[in-house]
Amino acid sequence: MVPAALPWPVPVRGPANAGFIPAADRAAAAWNAPLPPGWTPTPFREFVLKVASRCNLDCDYCYVYHLADQSWRAQPRFMTDETAAATADRVAEHVRTHELEFVNFRLHGGEPLLAGQDRLRRIVRILRERLTPLTEVTVTVQTNGVLLDEPMAAFLLKEDIGVGISLDGDRYANDLHRTYADGRSSYDEVVAAIRMMQRPEFRSHFLGLLCTIQLEADPAQVWGELLRLGVEGADFLLPHGTWENPPPGLTPGDGRTPYADWLIPLFDSWFDAPIRQLSVRTFESLVHLLLGGVGAHESFGLAPVALVVVESDGSYEQVDTLKAVGQGAAASGRTVFTDPLDALFDVPAFVQRQLGLHGLSAECHRCEVVATCGAGLFPHRYRPGGGFTNPTVFCADQYALIVHIQRRVEEALERRGTTLAAVRAG
Ligand code: SF4
Numbered sequence: 038m039v040p041a042a043l044p045w046p047v048p049v050r051g052p053a054n055a056g057f058i059p060a061a062d063r064a065a066a067a068w069n070a071p072l073p074p075g076w077t078p079t080p081f082r083e084f085v086l087k088v089a090s091r092c093n094l095d096c097d098y099c100y101v102y103h104l105a106d107q108s109w110r111a112q113p114r115f116m117t118d119e120t121a122a123a124t125a126d127r128v129a130e131h132v133r134t135h136e137l138e139f140v141n142f143r144l145h146g147g148e149p150l151l152a153g154q155d156r157l158r159r160i161v162r163i164l165r166e167r168l169t170p171l172t173e174v175t176v177t178v179q180t181n182g183v184l185l186d187e188p189m190a191a192f193l194l195k196e197d198i199g200v201g202i203s204l205d206g207d208r209y210a211n212d213l214h215r216t217y218a219d220g221r222s223s224y225d226e227v228v229a230a231i232r233m234m235q236r237p238e239f240r241s242h243f244l245g246l247l248c249t250i251q252l253e254a255d256p257a258q259v260w261g262e263l264l265r266l267g268v269e270g271a272d273f274l275l276p277h278g279t280w281e282n283p284p285p286g287l288t289p290g291d292g293r294t295p296y297a298d299w300l301i302p303l304f305d306s307w308f309d310a311p312i313r314q315l316s317v318r319t320f321e322s323l324v325h326l327l328l329g330g331v332g333a334h335e336s337f338g339l340a341p342v343a344l345v346v347v348e349s350d351g352s353y354e355q356v357d358t359l360k361a362v363g364q365g366a367a368a369s370g371r372t373v374f375t376d377p378l379d380a381l382f383d384v385p386a387f388v389q390r391q392l393g394l395h396g397l398s399a400e401c402h403r404c405e406v407v408a409t410c411g412a413g414l415f416p417h418r419y420r421p422g423g424g425f426t427n428p429t430v431f432c433a434d435q436y437a438l439i440v441h442i443q444r445r446v447e448e449a450l451e452r453r454g455t456t457l458a459a460v461r462a463g
Pocket of ligand 1: 400401402404405406407410411412413427428429431432433435436
């Protein structure tokens with residue numbers, strides 16, 4: 038049974054004494070060092086809900102099941118209605134405190150569609166019933182696609198849930214890692230799901246593809262596959278790793294830039310296309326930042342990260358990709374049942390993700406592309422002893438990619454009779 042809404046206003050539970058503690062005071066105490074003048078915490082607007090903690094594929098690079106943190110084993114298989122209701126009430130509390138105009142929920146896993154239509158319907162309706170009177174609510178799901186049949190697609194459309202699908206490119210690229218536990222390919226089922234989501238009745242809710250970069254795969258083949266599929270949007274994700282456990286094919290400090298080398302030809306194909314057939318989030322974000330924009334997404338730039346993960350048992354975590362770092366690295370020690378979202382500003386890493394340049398390493402401070410790079414995704418900065426105050430383990434790659442994109446943008450602007458400095462100033 039769904040419990041009644043939390044009373045409002047809920048007294049914020051401090052670490053040592055009861056009573057309301059403003060988020061800024063919590064953050065200052067947690068950081069325990071001077072904060073930038075005028076800095077205030079950014080309220081959370083992006084909520085990743087782990088509605089299912091297990092998966093029906095066994096991708097061998099998955100940060101949830103195959104990297105350092107094995108805490109999924111202790112999680113309930115599915116998020117309950119009670120946990121969804123407590124989450125909704127905590128978000129409502131946060132919306133009221135910070136007068137937020139919108140929030141976004143991403144249904145995630147494991148594989149979120151394993152939760153089934155009935156459970157997902159209940160969870161989404163609980164969220165919307167408690168939050169839509171207060172703020173704008175969007176809900177999306179990121180799925181591996183193998184359970185995305187027509188009834189499921191019709192359900193997601195009816196519940197107004199946007200759909201992102203994970204596919205690593207062509208059949209070869211995808212089947213390098215995205216397989217069932219017995220090694221069977223997932224490719225045909227995922228492509229069938231993509232084709233279905235492209236049908237006129239579902240297209241409005243298809244958000245595009247997420248492709249994790251596989252260095253063994255030919256980038257031209259991957260690009261060709263995305264164009265052949267005719268998807269409108271995609272993004273390329275770096276695989277996870279840290280300075281302690283580098284990602285596949287990367288030896289930090291050896292002077293090679295394999296991920297930049299993989300991405301640069303794709304950027305050029307994208308940038309030089311006479312008609313842009315495909316929106317690529319990473320490329321658009323980097324160009325946006327280079328032109329002087331802010332707040333692209335959590336992988337780049339210096340904008341504060343406003344994302345919280347809610348595990349299926351209701352515990353708050355930072356970005357779930359922190360599971361790549363080590364056992365418990367993503368844990369906050371706080372839950373939707375016991376703590377308001379503002380209590381996350383008691384956790385130094387949550388504060389550090391919002392400090393922009395102030396939270397970065399001395400090396401990044403000296404770097405000419407820091408405003409665009411932002412030291413990359415938070416977990417990729419981890420080094421034992423130095424925590425997260427390091428460049429990303431992809432430093433050389435990100436530098437090479439950004440410098441290349443900057444050169445291409447400058448050339449394009451020059452042909453139009455202007456400069457990057459002029460655009461940034463304007
Ligand atoms: S390229 Fe390297 S040094 Fe420069 S901001 Fe990025 S991570 Fe830091």
